[in-house]
Amino acid sequence: MTNKKFLKLPSSSKVLYMYMKLWALGKEEFEYAESLSSKYMSKMTFYSARDKLIENNKTINWYPSY
Numbered sequence: 001m002t003n004k005k006f007l008k009l010p011s012s013s014k015v016l017y018m019y020m021k022l023w024a025l026g027k028e029e030f031e032y033a034e035s036l037s038s039k040y041m042s043k044m045t046f047y048s049a050r051d052k053l054i055e056n057n058k059t060i061n062w063y064p065s066y
Contacts, residue, residue, distance in 0.1 A: 009053070009056060013049040013050075015041070016053065019032075
């Protein structure tokens with residue numbers, strides 16, 4: 001992972017991105033609920049990390065999962 005944008009992301013965004021890639025199993029579109037990250041980051045950290053990923057174009061589509 002040597003993408004310059006990725007390397008500049010906060011650690012929480014990198015961790016979230018890697019967990020999301022694992023969860024997606026190679027799919028382009030998938031749902032990843034905030035509750036899936038509750039074991040490794042707080043809700044506030046999740047949303048902050050998610051927003052940084054969106055800001056840096058690391059995700060394609062975001063749909064809320066309830």
